[in-house]
Amino acid sequence: xxxxxxxxxxxxxxxxxxxxxxxxxxxxxxxxxxxxxxxxxxxxxxxxxxxxxxxxxxxxxxxxxxxxxxxxxxxxxxxxxxxxxxxxxxxxxxxxxxxxxxxxxxxxxxxxxxxxxxxxxxxxxxxxxxxxxxxxxxxxxxxxxxxxxxxxxxxxxxxxxxxxxxxxxxxxxxxxxxxxxxx
Amino acid sequence: xxxxxxxxxxxxxxxxxxxxxxxxxxxxxxxxxxxxxxxxxxxxxxxxxxxxxxxxxxxxxxxxxxxxxxxxxxxxxxxxxxxxxxxxxxxxxxxxxxxxxxxxxxxxxxxxxxxxxxxxxxxxxxxxxxxxxxxxxxxxxxxxxxxxxxxxxxxxxxxxxxxxxxxxxxxxxxxxxxxxxxxxxxxxxxxxxxxxxxxxxxxxxxxxxxxxxxxxxxxxxxxxxxxxx
Numbered sequence: 001x002x003x004x005x006x007x008x009x010x011x012x013x014x015x016x017x018x019x020x021x022x023x024x025x026x027x028x029x030x031x032x033x034x035x036x037x038x039x040x041x042x043x044x045x046x047x048x049x050x051x052x053x054x055x056x057x058x059x060x061x062x063x064x065x066x067x068x069x070x071x072x073x074x075x076x077x078x079x080x081x082x083x084x085x086x087x088x089x090x091x092x093x094x095x096x097x098x099x100x101x102x103x104x105x106x107x108x109x110x111x112x113x114x115x116x117x118x119x120x121x122x123x124x125x126x127x128x129x130x131x132x133x134x135x136x137x138x139x140x141x142x143x144x145x146x147x148x149x150x151x152x153x154x155x156x157x158x159x160x161x162x163x164x165x166x167x168x169x170x171x172x173x174x175x176x177x178x179x180x181x182x183x
Numbered sequence: 184x185x186x187x188x189x190x191x192x193x194x195x196x197x198x199x200x201x202x203x204x205x206x207x208x209x210x211x212x213x214x215x216x217x218x219x220x221x222x223x224x225x226x227x228x229x230x231x232x233x234x235x236x237x238x239x240x241x242x243x244x245x246x247x248x249x250x251x252x253x254x255x256x257x258x259x260x261x262x263x264x265x266x267x268x269x270x271x272x273x274x275x276x277x278x279x280x281x282x283x284x285x286x287x288x289x290x291x292x293x294x295x296x297x298x299x300x301x302x303x304x305x306x307x308x309x310x311x312x313x314x315x316x317x318x319x320x321x322x323x324x325x326x327x328x329x330x331x332x333x334x335x336x337x338x339x340x341x342x343x344x345x346x347x348x349x350x351x352x353x354x355x356x357x358x359x360x361x362x363x364x365x366x367x368x369x370x371x372x373x374x375x376x377x378x379x380x381x382x383x384x385x386x387x388x389x390x391x392x393x394x395x396x397x398x399x400x401x402x403x404x405x406x407x408x409x410x411x412x
Contacts, residue, residue: 150201
């Protein structure tokens with residue numbers, strides 16, 4: 001992954017949050033730089049493809065607006081993922097309410113995206129993406145958070161509003177389904 | 184792929200991949216993977232999956248940071264970067280500005296129409312007087328052009344008094360009658376015939392918003408009771 005991670009010389013999230021609370025706006029920028037790309041990947045993985053940046057921005061705005069109430073019981077990234085997931089779900093519900101059927105435009109956009117994936121990416125990677133696409137929404141979320149972002153079951157449970165045990169089951173079911181797909 | 188029965192180790196493979204294990208646990212898991220084909224294959228699969236799913240859509244970090252600052256009421260670090268959320272506000276302001284402009288234009292048009300349809304009777308008389316006389320008893324009334332205004336009471340002053348024979352009040356038909364050179368108007372535009380409307384439009388076309396030259400200065404003698412000087 002290419003997104004910046006705190007090194008020994010860089011302040012961790014808690015230190016940056018403390019600096020931001022004391023009025024250091026630069027700390028907010030550093031936090032955004034650190035977490036924006038994983039968030040964008042997660043948001044795209046949830047199926048939000050057209051307004052990824054808007055969702056990511058909204059996530060940060062909401063997070064910082066209520067950061068005073070953030071007790072640090074979970075990692076900041078876990079909290080951000082939780083907010084982003086809720087935003088994506090809200091948007092999906094709004095769209096579903098607006099129109100119950102998928103528009104032609106959206107269908108074409110999805111088709112073109114998939115076609116582009118198959119063309120540009122390595123065939124093996126394209127197959128892996130298709131394998132993930134066959135998972136249920138919950139399996140896909142759990143698998144993505146576990147494998148791509150490296151979250152623990154406990155953190156995943158917090159993001160998807162489930163239990164640690166359920167997250168573990170979803171992960172292993174997802175893994176089994178992917179192995180079967182890939183043969 | 185041979186499945187491993189060490190679920191506890193398989194559970195930790197993603198953590199091994201992301202370097203989230205402490206030294207002791209990492210050593211134990213690594214040792215097991217080295218001796219277990221199933222776990223080695225699964226770890227390789229996870230590595231490939233992570234690589235396949237890693238590409239993320241590009242996001243403008245500066246813009247997002249600016250949005251956070253704006254939302255907090257602080258000056259954004261990069262003021263030239265407009266947060267996504269403000270686009271709607273800006274576009275909404277533009278829409279309001281256009282609506283105001285449209286309202287102003289509509290109000291100006293309405294005032295213009297009102298001014299045309301509510302001309303004073305004095306103008307009406309002047310126009311009517313240009314109509315061909317139809318009776319010998321009807322004298323040609325002075326027009327404003329031929330008789331410049333003078334102070335009331337002055338010998339040269341012309342006090343316009345509506346001619347009862349040409350007054351609209353005395354002759355209701357004149358309210359919407361036309362002459363050869365002009366149009367008599369009163370009431371609303373909807374009262375006009377097609378011909379009247381054509382005449383009105385022709386007169387409007389002949390109007391110029393700005394006169395070609397300033398009007399010439401006019402001097403009037405002042406009667407102070409001792410005669411003109």
